Amino acid sequence: MDAKSxxxxxxxxxxxxxxxxxxxxxxGLSYAYGNRQALSEVSFSLAPGRVxxxxxxxxxxxxxxFSLITGLFDSRRxxxxxxxxxxxxxxxxxxxxxxxxxQAQTLDLxxxxxxxxxxxxxxxxxxxxxxxxxxxxLLDRIGLSGHARTKVRNLSGGERRRVEVARALIDRPxxxxxxxxxxxxxxxxxxWLIEHLHHLAEREGICVFLATHLVDEVAPExxxxxxxxxxxxxxxxxxxxxxxxxxxxxxxxxxxxxxxxKEQSP
Amino acid sequence: MTxxxxxxxxxxxxxxxxxxxxxxxxxxxxxxxxxLIWLLVFAAGFRASLGLSIIPPYETYITYDVYVVxxxxxxxxxxxxxxxSLSMVYDREMGSMRVLLSTPLPRGFLLIARMxxxxxxxxxxxxxxxxxxxxxxxxLPWSGLLPLLPVLVLTGMxxxxxxxxxxxxxxQLENFAGVMNFLIFPMFFLSTALYPLWRIRExxxxxxxxxxxxxxxxxxxxxxxxxxxxxNLPALGIVTATLVVFGAAALIGYTPARGGPTAGRxxx
Numbered sequence: 366m367d368a369k370s371x372x373x374x375x376x377x378x379x380x381x382x383x384x385x386x387x388x389x390x391x392x393g394l395s396y397a398y399g400n401r402q403a404l405s406e407v408s409f410s411l412a413p414g415r416v417x418x419x420x421x422x423x424x425x426x427x428x429x430x431f432s433l434i435t436g437l438f439d440s441r442r443x444x445x446x447x448x449x450x451x452x453x454x455x456x457x458x459x460x461x462x463x464x465x466x467x468q469a470q471t472l473d474l475x476x477x478x479x480x481x482x483x484x485x486x487x488x489x490x491x492x493x494x495x496x497x498x499x500x501x502x503l504l505d506r507i508g509l510s511g512h513a514r515t516k517v518r519n520l521s522g523g524e525r526r527r528v529e530v531a532r533a534l535i536d537r538p539x540x541x542x543x544x545x546x547x548x549x550x551x552x553x554x555x556x557w558l559i560e561h562l563h564h565l566a567e568r569e570g571i572c573v574f575l576a577t578h579l580v581d582e583v584a585p586e587x588x589x590x591x592x593x594x595x596x597x598x599x600x601x602x603x604x605x606x607x608x609x610x611x612x613x614x615x616x617x618x619x620x621x622x623x624x625x626x627k628e629q630s631p
Numbered sequence: 632m633t634x635x636x637x638x639x640x641x642x643x644x645x646x647x648x649x650x651x652x653x654x655x656x657x658x659x660x661x662x663x664x665x666x667l668i669w670l671l672v673f674a675a676g677f678r679a680s681l682g683l684s685i686i687p688p689y690e691t692y693i694t695y696d697v698y699v700v701x702x703x704x705x706x707x708x709x710x711x712x713x714x715x716s717l718s719m720v721y722d723r724e725m726g727s728m729r730v731l732l733s734t735p736l737p738r739g740f741l742l743i744a745r746m747x748x749x750x751x752x753x754x755x756x757x758x759x760x761x762x763x764x765x766x767x768x769x770x771l772p773w774s775g776l777l778p779l780l781p782v783l784v785l786t787g788m789x790x791x792x793x794x795x796x797x798x799x800x801x802x803q804l805e806n807f808a809g810v811m812n813f814l815i816f817p818m819f820f821l822s823t824a825l826y827p828l829w830r831i832r833e834x835x836x837x838x839x840x841x842x843x844x845x846x847x848x849x850x851x852x853x854x855x856x857x858x859x860x861x862x863n864l865p866a867l868g869i870v871t872a873t874l875v876v877f878g879a880a881a882l883i884g885y886t887p888a889r890g891g892p893t894a895g896r897x898x899x
Contacts, residue, residue, distance in 0.1 A: 435733040439886075457632055461735035471726035473647070475654055487643030488734040490636030 387449055388413050388462075388540040388572035389434070394443030396429055396595075403429040404595040407443070411574060411588070413539070416566045418583040419576040421592035422623050427576040428468060430592070431544045435465055448539040461489070464533030468544040468576075470525050472517045478504070478528050479513040482535060489536040496535070503531035507561075523554030530561065534571075541565065543575045547582060559584070580616045589615075593623040632736055640736055641744045648748035651718075652755075662711065662756045663763060666703035669825075670764060674699050686827055688859035696769045700761075701855035702824025707760055708753045708787050709847060713815055715749030716794030717807050723798070732885075739882055746795055746878075750787030757783055775858035782857045786850045789870050792877035793846075799884025822848040823855075846873040 389411040396404040404426045411417050421427050432438040434445055436456055445452040448462035472481050479500065486496035504510045507527040517525060526546060533541055543562070547555040559582055565571045575582070583589060589606050591599040599606045599622050603615060610618035652658065674696040685692060722728040731741055761771055797810055821841045823831075828848075832839035842848050849869040856863035 435729075437729060437733060457735040457737065459735075460733060463733075465730075465733055467726055467729055469726040471730045473727055475651065476647070480650070484643050484647055485730065485734075487639045488731065488736065490633070490639055490735075492635075492639070 386413065387446065389448075389574065390444075390446040391430075391434070392444040392446075394430070394433060394440060394445065396426075396433060396438060396440045396442070402595055404433070404440075407592075407595070407597055409590055409597065409600060411540070411572050413572045414566050414570040415588050416563055416573040416575060416584065416586075417588040417590060419574060419590050419592060420578065420580065420583060420619060421576070422578055424594075425578075425592045425623070426595040427578075427592060428544055429595075431465075431542055431576060434542060435463065436460055461536065462539040464536070464538035464541045464571075466526075466529045466533050466541075466543040466546045468546070468548060470522070470529065472525055472528060472532075474518040475516065477514050477516050478509060478520070481517060481528065482532055485532050486535050491536065499535055500531075503534055507531050523550050523557075526550060526554065526558065530558070534565070538571065540572045540574060543573070545576055545578065547577070547579065555582070580619050583615060591619065591622050598622045632740065637736070637740060640734070640741075641747070644731075644741075644744045645748045645751060648745075648752055652752045658714065659756065659759075662707055662714075663760055665710065666706055666760055667763060667767075669699060669703055669706070670696060670769060671767060674769075686829070688856045688861040688863075698827070699825060700764055700769055700771060701858060702822070702851045703764075704757050704760065704783075704854050705786065705822075705824055705847060705851040706819055707756050708750075708783070708790050708850070709815060709819060711749060711753030711756060712787070712790035712794035713797075713811065714794075715746070715752075715791055716798040716801075718749075719745065719795065719798040720801055720803075720807060724803075738885060742795060742882060742885055743878075746788055746791035749791045749794070750784060753787045753790075754780070754783045771858050772860070775860055778860070779854065779857050782853055785867075785874065786853060786870055789846070789850065789874035789877070792874050792881055795881035796877045796884060799881055818845060818847045821845050822851055824851045846870070849873075 387410065391410070392408050394404055394407045395402070407426075407430065419427055419430070429438065433440055434447070434452070436452060436459075445459070447459040450459035450462065452459040473484070476484065482500045482503070483493075483496055486499065491499065500513070501510070504513055507530060509524060509527060509531075512520065512524065517528065520528070530543075530546070533543075541562075547558060550558065562573045562575060563584065566573045577583070583603060585603050587603055589600060589603050590597055591606065599610065599618075601609070606622075607613075607615050607618045610621050612618035612621055677695045677699075689698075719728065722731075731745075732738060734741070758776075761776065765771070797814070801807055801810060821838065822845050823842065824847070828839060828842060831842055846869060849866040850873075853863055853866040853870050856866065
């Protein structure tokens, strides 16, 4: 049942194939803070097993878009569909397909790594046994098996971020959202993070959607959406975006796409 | 949402709250010391100077310390509700509220689970206080302690709902001191927690009317009557209405479509 409206979603249940093929579809999405338009008619879809970078300068609307996809914001203008489930009509099922790493670190500092992960696993409805098994696998994968009983307060910023990635993956999401996850991380951890995300996309078929304002976090093989002032100004393969912007590098293309031409003096 | 998912999530939210409570020993002691000071210091002074007539639910003359214990139980729950509210503002600022509210569970369920967890913590504090009060010479009728439990759930939820509503309105942690000073203390003092209504009316009719319109008065009276095995349907009705009104206001306050606080003021 739809949690928000209390109505059953009458749309046909998406098949497993639908869920696999359409991790995220956004249609005509708009959002405003009072009179300030933060997003205008944003439409795109993401493919499974791919890393898609959402590139935009500060204030472009990336966090607003992510807040809408995660259900923290609500917009009456536009549709969001996660793995075949419409967020508006089927919030619980849509969110159950989603793993999230927020920009700000959101672990409970006074709980251990294990307690943080078990808390989240329970919120996602995993049984105790399933949670233990999954946590052991994920901690091993992020290289923190020996820190299960360490309080998060005693971890470094990079280790905390790894735990947050593990937490986002605990329920095997079809779509993994990361909102500027490398903020405050050292170069080694940033590199690990980006490599790990590509590994997740290639080996596990997860659709990774990564918001960033750092061009060097975008790999040549990634899909790219460039957002500026709440609107998509370019999208496609990285090479195509660079070429269509008439630039030599992504850095230059990004600057060209997101810099307003100076107004001519009269 | 399946029943097993909901129960796992509820237990997880409750366990987290209890774990935090156990870790914050200072919070536990503060919760007990505050009413104990009223009981052992203030009540001792008032006991000699304040005469109390026989008023329901009491069937005989009572000493002031006996009178004040239900009010102090209400005080524990009032402050616990505010602590819970403060903790929600903190969670919001730290981002863990985002994690909670983006899980695939109905938002109303998550907020009620959070209120219930705070209520359980307050009930533990209440029974610890009742035990200490008995040890210090102010025992309550034992027969009233079991029926008190569901009433404490109701009163605790009503005060948690008030706290949650406040947390949806308070934008920053720093603003909470103002809420404490201008709402919580007046709520406590303008109630029957420390003095019976007839005593307040003798002093000031205006204060008497303010006490009559204060929902906390009915929280205290419901607790008082339950302890002494007597029903108080008007108080039960008003406390239930308080829970419904503030609970609904809190749910509306946390609705993202209405720019709820979890929506936050996204940077970009």
